[in-house]
Amino acid sequence: MSKKMKLMALNGNIELSKRIADYMNMPLLDCTISHFSDGEISINLNESVRGCSVYILDSVSEPVNDNWMELLIAIDTLKRASVAEVAAVLPYFSYTRSDRKSRSREPITAKLFANLIEMTEINRVVAMDMHADQIQGFFDMPVDHLKAMPLFERYFHDKEANSDVVVVAPSHSSSKRARQLAEVFNSQIAIIDQRKDSKTNVPDIVGNVEGKICIIMDDLIDTGTRLINTARALNVAGADTVYAAATHAIFSGDAAKRLNDSIIKEIVVTDTIVVPEEKKFDKLVRLSVAPIIGDAITSIENHVSTDDLFKMRESVEIVD
Structure with missing residues (x-):
């Protein structure tokens, strides 16, 4: 160094x-x-x-x-x-x-x-x-x-490795992220089709989620509205259990309370954003990105490849 x-x-x-x-x-x-x-x-x-x-x-x-x-x-x-x-x-x-x-x-x-x-x-x-x-x-x-994906891969692999998992993209733009996590389970993905002119808060689902362990995968959670509506749609479609995962926990307004009151079993995020005490809740799980960033800085400083940073981590650190 x-x-x-x-x-x-x-x-x-x-x-x-x-x-x-x-x-x-x-x-x-x-x-x-x-x-x-x-x-x-x-x-x-x-x-x-x-x-x-x-x-x-x-x-x-x-x-x-x-x-x-x-x-x-x-x-x-x-x-x-x-x-x-x-x-x-x-x-x-x-x-x-x-x-x-x-x-x-x-x-x-x-x-x-x-x-x-x-x-x-x-x-x-x-x-x-x-x-x-x-x-x-x-x-x-x-x-x-x-990418924080190597942390989510390890966390959900350890938790649901032997389950029938479907990874859910809450929008078409999230499908690449969902497919990457699905590869860990060798499973299918589902995509939420939330039309802007829809008169209902329950969006359509492209894919089969009945009886499945569903993991909603996104890059951030702001107000939580899209996430909660997605979870509700999955529940209506017969999903067994619903998790949610996103890198950045913005949690604007009353998002924390609404997420905790939702049917989602766990909301798994990282520590890229500070979550104040008043916005922490029982269902929240925070994974630390410190090892990935620390390894990235070391690789940059020593002029070596960062390829290994995009592979599943051997372990994850849960904070708070």
């Missing part, structure tokens, strides 16, 4: 940053992040980073816009302190849901933020489960797009 590599944690997800640092057996960079009374952000480095390779650890989740500004200011701080290289490690990259124009006169915000990051002239971006794979192409720099 290079002695000149440093990890810098911002406020987006301090808990995960500490887990990554512990996994890598490295300290976090000594820095002070403060806010003036009007909300302006100030970052001061309390140790030299001259000639170092610095990995900024920051999930740009709620408060989204504050965390984006903190990231941009941190990059500027490091560049002015004469670092050799800067990489932005973004376990959660907000705004990636806006990756194309789906109707007239709307922005492509994912591209805007890719441009903002590029303007800082950093060397690399490391992100996890962005909403669409093609967002990597928005950058003219190396982008390591990590």
Whole structure:
């Protein structure tokens, strides 16, 4: 491991940053992040980073816009302190849901933020489960797009290896993700066909789920409405048990309560986003992405392939 590599944690997800640092057996960079009374952000480095390779650890989740500004200011701080290289490690990259124009006169915000990051002239971006794979192409720099799927593969394989499993894509765009998990069980997938003009909250299902163990697989959970409607449809269609899995737990509004009150047996997410105590609930299971991110940073720093990061993990760490 290079002695000149440093990890810098911002406020987006301090808990995960500490887990990554512990996994890598490295300290976090000594820095002070403060806010003036009007909300302006100030970052001061309390140790030299001259000639170092610095990995900024920051999930740009709620408060989204504050965390984006903190990231941009941190990059500027490091560049002015004469670092050799800067990489932005973004376990959660907000705004990636806006990756194309789906109707007239709307922005492509994912591209805007890719441009903002590029303007800082950093060397690399490391992100996890962005909403669409093609967002990597928005950058003219190396982008390591990590996947949390190896964690879900291990977790559900250990739990339901001998069961009759069907993996469910809650939308057509999620079918690739669902098919990858289904390969672990050598099983079929089902796809939810939720038409926007439907007058019912129970969507149609493409595929057979009767008597099956169903795992709904998505990239994120925001309000939870689509997930709950999907679970209800699976129940009506005769599914035996319903699980749900997603990388990013946004849990807007009363999503946590509604999910806990739903028929879903477990909601399995990762720790890419901080889940405050008031939004934790009995059915929630959180898996840590720290080992994947830690291994990715080590591979990048040592100039070795990251192929093994996309294979099923030997074990998973459940947090909280």
